[in-house]
Amino acid sequence: MGVELAPLAGLLGLFGLAGLAGLRQPPAQGQAGSAVRMLGLLGLGGLAGFWIDGAGALGAAGALGLWNHQNPKLARWAWPGWVFPIGAYYIVRHLAA
DSSP, rough: OOOGGHHHHHGGGGGGGGGHHHHHSSSOTSSOHHHHHGGGGGGGGGGGGGGGGGGGGGGGGGGGEEEEEEEESHHHHGGGGHHHHHHHHHHHHHHHO
């Protein structure tokens, strides 16, 4: 991944906005998958995209808050959240430099 892809990678973080649907219709307390849904907190790391090019893709993890939701439509919105490692790549690269 080159530097020229960084702005596009940052846009992937917009997938994390899907996780906001979980605020209106939260998953049931007994619903399995709570450990993966906690990965949705990584979506806050997408704010690093303001300072580090490409790191905004980490915001896509916010969609993981819908993982295994009892509503099948909302559960499908979680799949794009798995692009968050792209943002982690840019953060690690920035910290290593």
